Amino acid sequence: MHIATVVPISQTVGANRIVPAVAIPYPLGDPRLTKEEEYKLRRKIVETALKAVTTHIDTQTVFEVK
């Protein structure tokens, strides 16, 4: 599965399970947040990624981080 900031690129190159990331210089973080908040954000993204690999899909699917 692919955690990608620029989802259209990920779709173009053919990734099947895609989770949108935060920003190019910090796909799994956000330096504007506190350490704790940032950890929570990163954890949510990784948990979404793990949900993606346990989900059956037939075609390219973007799993939004909730």
Place this chain on the structure above:
Amino acid sequence: MEKIRVVHYINQFFGGIGGEDKAGLEPLVRTGKVGPGIALQNILGEEYEIVATIICGDNYFVENLEKVKPELLKLIKDHNPQIFFAGPAFNAGRYGIACGTICEVVQKELGIPVVTGVFSGSPAAEMFYRDLYLAATADSARGMEEAVRRMVNLGVKLLKKLPIGDPEVENYIPRGIRQNIFSEDLGAKRAVAMLVKKLAKEPFKTEYPMPSFDRVPPAHPLESLSEAIVGLTGCGGIVPKGNPDRIEASSASKYGTYSIAGISDLTGERFESAHGGYDTTYANEDPDRVLPVDILRDLEKEGKIKKLHDIFYSTVGNGTSVENARRYGQEIAQKFKDAAVNAAIVTST
């Protein structure tokens, strides 16, 4: 006046020797033109003479690839050609590979112009477009005359060192070469003109065709996350501090293999990003922002996943060619498989 010496390569079928039953035929030489060589000679005209035709069975060629090259090269060299043609092979798999391979050898070893002709969708087109001028042909021998005409046009221009124009004008398979040219209009104006045409559903021509990408069927989902070994890889350029493998900041020629055994958190003291093209300040401050080792180690401790694989693979995505990236991906996937990794998380900046 002495004629320009031409040697022509064809397979057993076009050589009139036989079909599949003769595909094991060893290389042989016929004096003068044979089969498609008749059309080749006619189109080349009186200035040229096909002095010899080399014929080889398709199976013999592809099954003895390393042995056949010097064998054929010797036969070709004996006739002292000034230009070399092979085929055309149209959409034939083995024959196309044979034509492309022998052209490459002759180009490299004899330094003379070489041309073959293949169908754009054939395996040979994909294999040789970068290194050879491949005349674009129809997919079958019905297009023989036009194919030979296109091969001759390219061959004569190469021999006489005349400029060769765009692929669609000169009818060859695009070689992936970008050439700077001067244009009357600024890029912005050209882009808007293209957009207007696109909106009007009129034909337009891109100045930068995008590469074509593979599609693969989605992998089956994991049945049990708590039983899964998860691997981490990515193109955000995370490497041990000092970048020991010297992965390039742009157009990476390799990927790195790094251990995170016993590491529960990527810190800026031990890791950094080798990536050019984006501001790595935040990645260097906390590399988990690119490769989330901290989270995956915690999930491992909590039993949510069985294990985070102790090796991660990393490269720089900045300007890296699709071709190289595909190869890194294939190799990394194989290494993960060999290590019984069940799922891979790929992160991109």
